[in-house]
Amino acid sequence: MRQGWRTSIVALSIGAVVMPSAWGEEAGLELNQAVQMAQSRDPWLSGSQYTQDALEAEATAAGTLPDPMISLTAANLPTDTFDTGQEPMTQFSVGITQMFPRGDSLELMEKQKEQLGQQHPFLRQDRKAKVAATVSQLWLEAYKSQQTIALIERDMDLFEQLVDVTQVNYSSALGKARQQDVIRAQLELTRLDDRLTSLNQQMEASRQQLSEWIGDAAIAQPLAGELPELALAMPEFTQASTRLSRQEAGQALVHHPAVQALDRKIEAVKTGVDLAYQKYWPEWSVTAKYGYRADDPMGNDRAALFTAGVAFDLPIFTEKKQDKEVVAAVAKAESIKTDKSLLLRNMLAKLEKSKVQLIRLNERMSLYSNQLLPQLDEQAEASLEAYNNDDGDFAEAVRAYIDELDAKIEFLNIAVERQKLIATINYYLEGIE
Incomplete structure (x- = not known):
């Protein structure tokens, strides 16, 4: 009886080491489709275009004589x-x-409005990049829950058969299974049911969050079974030395649309300083x-x-009016420059953090794929073989298969987290040529 049980379990455990790309082949909502849908549905982009149109019209009006x-x-x-x-x-x-109007006020007011309007193409580019990163995070989180459910459901057959075989061995006069073996098998099956319930809850929550961006498609349509391999915007970013990559990252961030938009705002504020000086005329x-x-x-x-x-x-009494307006305009310009420094520092720190995490995840993926998963598969088979030969414990054999399942789920988590980090890094490298 034990030999028959071993044959059944080994047959069900074939292909236990699975690469992420093989987790499900059912066609569904792909990541790039979700991103495109979210960007096309984003009302902020339309609002930004309207604001730019308004500023361009105001620029023409501001440069005209009263x-x-x-x-x-x-x-x-x-x-x-x-x-x-x-x-x-x-x-x-x-x-x-x-x-x-005073001095060159008309030309400067027109120029300032134009500079404020020139922010918006960069703001829209930044918004699209943010939407892509946000939707990628949500899609990948839902994907992780969906594929974890698929992994557990695939191994559920193994544990259901384990319960059946253990019950048969326990009830048979020739069987050597103990009552605690039957209880342990049923317990592990119940735990898997609980994990499935929790994962379904997580997947539904992620889908609801995703529906904020893409509508009902996030709920009505399953996600694609293939884990997308996102391309890193700067492939050498994780390969170069820390110092070199930090320099390259800093240079890339200068061209980021959020920084470019802030540069246009700084130019507009500098024009405001020139406007303040016109008050002396x-x-x-x-x-x-x-x-x-x-x-x-x-x-x-x-x-x-x-x-x-x-x-x-x-304008001869300038001490408390024109002088103060110039001081205020200069201080505002310096304040915006400080905002740029803070933005660059914050983005560089987050980019460096993501880079280090990605390097470590690449190492873990290699470790799991080349060593840990094959070793756990061998351990599961060895534990089962020992139990069949009355040289091992049933609980140890079950634990070995549970460990193997947990490792496959962790491998999935690593693969998904790696793609989430790439999506984050690509946002910070937006604008790089």
Whole structure:
């Protein structure tokens, strides 16, 4: 009876060492499809385009002279008769006044709006990269749960047969199985059922999170069975020396769209400093006015009047106004430069952290694939052989198969975490040529 049980279990355990690409062949929602769907559905991208369009329109408006002012005046009417011909000073006038902003304010305001608008192509590129990284994380998390379930369900047949064979051996007069062997086999099967329930819960939660980005496709459609092999944007990144790769990473981050967008904002703030200096120049206005006078009481014509004038302010009390506005503009520019330094430092630290983790995961994958999984497979078979020859314990044989299953699940976790790290690294290397 024990020999028959061994044959059945060994047959079910063939192919225990499985590479990630072989975990399920059913066609489903692939990672690149999910990313494309999320990017096409992202309303932020449309909002950014509208904001850019608005800034471009505002730039044109900001560089245009203000509208002239028209004035209509009835001046010096006699209050006793309101007769327009009674007094020589009475007149009806029409005037036009044109304001001229200070210095180069118009050109600088137009330039500043254009610079703010130039942020948005980079912001959209950064947003797409962020969406790709976020959706990749969610898809891979759901994939990990789905494929772990597949691994456990495949080994469930082994443990179900283990329970059946153990029960037969225990009830048979010739069998040497003990009651505790039957209980242990049933216990391990129950534990697998519990793990499946927990994994289904995790997979459903991940799918719900993914549905925020791609809609019902995340729930209604299974994920692809193949684990995608994401390409590293800078393949030599994990191969070069630490110092060299850090330099290369720093150079790459300078071209990151988030940094490029911040550069445009810094340029706009610098233009704001130039605008503040324009406040030291006077603001001018030119006025032209035509006045019509009615005939005098004797019927004689009165000459029309023309008035022209120029007005300007005198920015001479600058200590508490213009000087402070310049100081504020300069401080704001320096503050934005500090934001850039902090952003680069933060991104470089996270990139370096991801790099080290990826190197270690590559080492673990090699260790699992070349040594640990084959060794655990041999251990499981050896433990079963020893038990069949009355030279081993049933619990030890079961534990060996559980260890092998756990190792395959851990190998899957490593493979998925590796792809998640590559997705993260590719976000930070976005913009590299």
